[in-house]
Amino acid sequence: MPQEFVEPVSEIDVRLVDVVKRFGDSNAVDHISLDVKDGEFFSLLGPSGCGKTTTLRMIGGFEQPTSGLIELQGQDVTWLPSYKRNVNTVFQSYALFPHLTIEENVAFGLRRKKVKDAEVKSRVTDMLKLVELPGFERRKPNQISGGQAQRVALARALINRPAVLLLDEPLGALDLKLRKQMQVELKRIQREVGITFLYVTHDQEEAMTMSDRIAVMNNGQYEQLGDPESLYERPQTRFVASFLGVSNLLAGTVDGSADSFALIKLADDTRLRVPAGLVDGNTQIEVGIRPEKVRMNRADDPIPAAANQLEGVVSDVSYLGVSTQYIVASRGGIPMTVYEQNVERTNHGSLYHQGDQVRLSWLPEHTFVVRGSAPAAGSVE
Amino acid sequence: MTALSQPVADVPVKAASRRPPRRIFHTIDHWALPGFTLLAIGYLLIPIVVMIIFSFNDYQGKFNFVWHGFTLQGWLHPFDWPGLPDAIKTSLLIAVLSTVGSTILGTFIGLALTRYNFRGRGAINGLIFLPMATPEIVMGSSLLTLFVNSGLQGGMLNGIVPKGVLFPLGFTTILIAHIMFNISYVVVTVKARIAGFDRRLEEAAMDLGADELTTFWKVTFPLIFPGVLAAGLLAFSLSIDDFIITSFVSGTTNTFPIWVYSVIKNALPVQINVVGSMVFLGAVLIVGLSNIRQARANR
Numbered sequence: 089m090p091q092e093f094v095e096p097v098s099e100i101d102v103r104l105v106d107v108v109k110r111f112g113d114s115n116a117v118d119h120i121s122l123d124v125k126d127g128e129f130f131s132l133l134g135p136s137g138c139g140k141t142t143t144l145r146m147i148g149g150f151e152q153p154t155s156g157l158i159e160l161q162g163q164d165v166t167w168l169p170s171y172k173r174n175v176n177t178v179f180q181s182y183a184l185f186p187h188l189t190i191e192e193n194v195a196f197g198l199r200r201k202k203v204k205d206a207e208v209k210s211r212v213t214d215m216l217k218l219v220e221l222p223g224f225e226r227r228k229p230n231q232i233s234g235g236q237a238q239r240v241a242l243a244r245a246l247i248n249r250p251a252v253l254l255l256d257e258p259l260g261a262l263d264l265k266l267r268k269q270m271q272v273e274l275k276r277i278q279r280e281v282g283i284t285f286l287y288v289t290h291d292q293e294e295a296m297t298m299s300d301r302i303a304v305m306n307n308g309q310y311e312q313l314g315d316p317e318s319l320y321e322r323p324q325t326r327f328v329a330s331f332l333g334v335s336n337l338l339a340g341t342v343d344g345s346a347d348s349f350a351l352i353k354l355a356d357d358t359r360l361r362v363p364a365g366l367v368d369g370n371t372q373i374e375v376g377i378r379p380e381k382v383r384m385n386r387a388d389d390p391i392p393a394a395a396n397q398l399e400g401v402v403s404d405v406s407y408l409g410v411s412t413q414y415i416v417a418s419r420g421g422i423p424m425t426v427y428e429q430n431v432e433r434t435n436h437g438s439l440y441h442q443g444d445q446v447r448l449s450w451l452p453e454h455t456f457v458v459r460g461s462a463p464a465a466g467s468v469e
Numbered sequence: 470m471t472a473l474s475q476p477v478a479d480v481p482v483k484a485a486s487r488r489p490p491r492r493i494f495h496t497i498d499h500w501a502l503p504g505f506t507l508l509a510i511g512y513l514l515i516p517i518v519v520m521i522i523f524s525f526n527d528y529q530g531k532f533n534f535v536w537h538g539f540t541l542q543g544w545l546h547p548f549d550w551p552g553l554p555d556a557i558k559t560s561l562l563i564a565v566l567s568t569v570g571s572t573i574l575g576t577f578i579g580l581a582l583t584r585y586n587f588r589g590r591g592a593i594n595g596l597i598f599l600p601m602a603t604p605e606i607v608m609g610s611s612l613l614t615l616f617v618n619s620g621l622q623g624g625m626l627n628g629i630v631p632k633g634v635l636f637p638l639g640f641t642t643i644l645i646a647h648i649m650f651n652i653s654y655v656v657v658t659v660k661a662r663i664a665g666f667d668r669r670l671e672e673a674a675m676d677l678g679a680d681e682l683t684t685f686w687k688v689t690f691p692l693i694f695p696g697v698l699a700a701g702l703l704a705f706s707l708s709i710d711d712f713i714i715t716s717f718v719s720g721t722t723n724t725f726p727i728w729v730y731s732v733i734k735n736a737l738p739v740q741i742n743v744v745g746s747m748v749f750l751g752a753v754l755i756v757g758l759s760n761i762r763q764a765r766a767n768r
Contacts (some may be wrong), residue, residue: 150672170675183673187691196687200678248677 099126099161101252101284102147107156109142109308116142117153118308124252124286129278131287131295134305135331140288141256143305147286148177148254161251171200176245177254180261182237184229190216190240191225197248215243218277235266242277252284259294271297292332296320304328322366326374326458335376336424337458342371349452356420360396361452374458379425381454384414384440385447395449400424402444412439416446424448517749524742531736543739547747550740556728557744559640563724564708567647572701574648575655576693582656583663600653608650609717616642616718638720646718647711651704658703662696695763702755709748 102124109117117139124130132140145151147158149170158166165173176197184193191212198208216222219239229237238258245253258274259267275298278285289295295302296316303310304319304327311325323329329337340352340360349361352375362375377396385391403423404415407430414426426448428439440446526533527540548554581587582594600608616636636642670692674684690697712726719727729741 148672148676150676169680170672171678171680175676177673177676179669179673181667181669183667183669185670185673185688185692196674196679197677200683244673244677 100124100159101126101128101161102130102286103157103159103162104143104147105157105159107143107146107158108154109139109146109151110154115139115308117146119156120309122303122310122313124284127282127284129275129285129287129298129300131289131299131302132305132310133289133292133295133302133331134310135290138305139308140290140305144177144254144256144286144288147252148175149173174251175254176248176250177256178238178241178245178258180257182229182241182258184237184240184244186229188228189225190221190227190229190232193229193240194244194247196244201248211247212243215247218246218280219243220273234261235270238262238270242274246277246281246283249281250283252286255285255287257289258287259289259291267294274298296332304331306331320378322456323376323458329376329456329458334379334425335458336379336382336422337374337376338418338420338422339372339374342367342373354420356418358398358419360398360455361394362455362457363453366455366457370459376456376458377450377454379413380411380427380429381450382424382426383449384416384426384428385449387445387447389447391447391449394452396452396455398424398448400446400448402440402442402446405440405442414440416448418448520742520749521746524739524746526739526742528739531738533737533739533742543743547740547743550732550738552723552728552732553725553740553744556723556725559643559722560709560725563640563644563647564705566644567651567708568701568705570644570648571651571655571704572697575652575700575704576659576697578652579656579659579663583660583666597653597656600650601657605650605711605713609646609714612642612646612649612714613638613717638718639722642718642720643715643722643724646714647708650711650714651707654703654707655700658700659693659696662693662699666692698759702759706752 100123102122104120104122107117107120108115120139120143132143134140142151146153147160149165149168149172153166156166157164160174185196188196194212194215195208198211203211212225213222216224219242221236221239221243224232224236224240229240232240238261241258255274259270262270271294274285278298287295287298299316301313301315302319303313305311306327312319312323312328319328319332323332323335326337329335338352338354338360340354342350343353343359344351345364346361348364350364350367352360352362352367352373354360360375367373383395391397398418400416400418402414403417404413406413409430411427411429414428416424416426418424523533523536524543525539525541526536527538527542528535529537548557578593578597582590582597616638636645666689670688671684674688675681679687710726711724712730715724715727716730723731725744732738733741
């Protein structure tokens with residue numbers, strides 16, 4: 089089918105070409121190249137100091153890159169001041185103007201564009217309705233709660249209909265419950281207005297919940313870029329595997345192959361199968377498996393022949409409500425984390441106890457392979 | 470019944486024996502702080518009250534020292550003394566001009582010192598305090614020396630053009646001196662306000678399409694305005710009652726304090742109390758208005 093090769097031409101809203109930002113003698117942003125598509129919810133995810141906020145600030149025009157190119161909708165904006173860029177920002181601290189009312193705050197951008205009074209009024213009303221704060225026009229920023237301030241900041245940015253909305257950890261200051269609620273809300277608003285969102289966060293769950301695509305950043309670069317599912321199911325680096333959820337990582341050497349699987353020999357001579365395609369020519373590799381994909385089995389339970397197996401002793405049991413978390417020390421001494429859903433449990437206590445001999449099993453297809461951090465620049469996508 | 474009534478009978482006795490010291494402590498607790506506060510406020514206000522009372526004195530002779538009876542004469546003829554109207558005009562004009570000049574300069578210096586990192590910033594931060602720390606008498610005499618020697622002394626024109634012709638002592642030199650010593654106070658006051666300023670607000674303004682100038686007038690200035698206003702009021706009050714420095718550089722020009730000093734040798738007219746009271750009431754009015762404005766802004 090020839091159509092398979094015709095990619096739908098989606099407009100690129102933000103393009104970073106080999107962008108570097110140097111602070112002192114370290115690169116806060118280290119040769120990043122990135123395309124964000126039109127209408128996409130794109131997240132930059134990483135720990136603090138990974139360069140995600142600096143990247144965002146360069147796109148917003150608050151920092152100038154040391155080298156590289158920034159394009160917005162095909163236009164080079166690298167050296168344009170922020171007030172000449174068609175992007176708007178939701179700041180982490182909201183940065184609402186304390187001396188202006190909510191209405192004046194939201195209208196600020198339109199006033200700068202000399203939009204007519206009547207239109208400003210109606211658009212502000214619409215915007216406040218969109219963020220579910222109708223009737224807040226006359227209040228001052230110090231008269232509303234953090235969650236409401238967050239919505240006002242969003243309205244103030246969105247009302248300008250920017251090509252891209254930049255969000256710098258906008259939910260960071262909210263409590264957990266409100267944060268969850270706002271995640272859903274943000275996603276709804278993004279769908280409704282259809283504007284590209286570029287979202288910066290250190291919260292992996294937040295990024296997974298909302299994003300179409302995520303770039304996982306570390307040390308000024310992104311280590312992997314993809315949709316939440318592929319990032320979670322097939323993390324390519326050690327860092328991504330451990331930053332996005334929990335991973336059990338096992339070091340081993342490639343030791344032949346069987347069918348479409350490669351055989352990996354661990355330090356304790358256990359052999360595991362991994363999909364052959366994931367082992368690209370390396371002999372020393374690390375394989376990983378997510379805790380919820382591992383089954384706990386008693387020594388005499390039947391296990392499918394194709395499954396990967398690992399023997400161990402339960403060293404820790406934590407009851408978490410939805411699931412139970414076990415730490416199992418494998419024969420090779422590596423602590424393996426296993427989650428078991430508490431589907432059939434009542435209050436009989438845990439199925440396994442500390443000190444129990446168990447065999448862990450999982451399907452070879454669920455195994456992934458990671459390399460160390462810091463790939464060659466621009467090697468992803 | 471008996472078991473119940475016994476302790477009940479016991480309680481009032483115990484309470485009665487404890488009550489007297491408790492009441493004393495309570496009384497002290499209740500009155501100590503207000504009493505002390507009243508004393509302190511009285512200490513501050515008594516001179517002003519005396520000034521206002523004596524502005525209504527129907528004094529005899531040249532000196533308004535002894536109470537002779539109530540009259541409105543002083544307030545009906547507040548400027549009726551030779552030289553007084555001119556002195557007040559000069560004082561007000563210098564106060565207004567030096568306030569405007571020092572507030573503009575000081576605000577920009579304050580902004581530069583908090584915003585930008587440049588060579589010599591630390592030194593300037595320290596130097597700004599020097600005029601405040603220098604004794605006024607030293608400043609006054611050095612300014613006088615400076616003005617008298619300014620410009621043409623020692624050069625080719627020495628002897629042809631008289632010394633001090635560039636800055637003849639008078640209005641201009643007083644104004645220069647007042648702007649100079651006011652700047653430090655303005656810088657310190659404005660800096661305190663800017664220190665709490667969130668730079669993200671300016672970024673947000675620019676993000677929303679405001680260029681640098683619009684950002685300054687729409688966001689920065691309104692937010693630092695209370696500091697600028699406070700600095701301006703401070704500068705005005707420092708200027709209007711400065712005596713020491715002014716006395717060195719005023720030449721033959723009289724400001725109100727200089728005029729008071731010059732007449733006081735021969736007389737103490739009631740007009741001094743009247744004008745003093747006016748200045749005080751004016752200050753109270755301005756502070757009151759700015760408080761009301763502040764309360765409105767916060768509402």
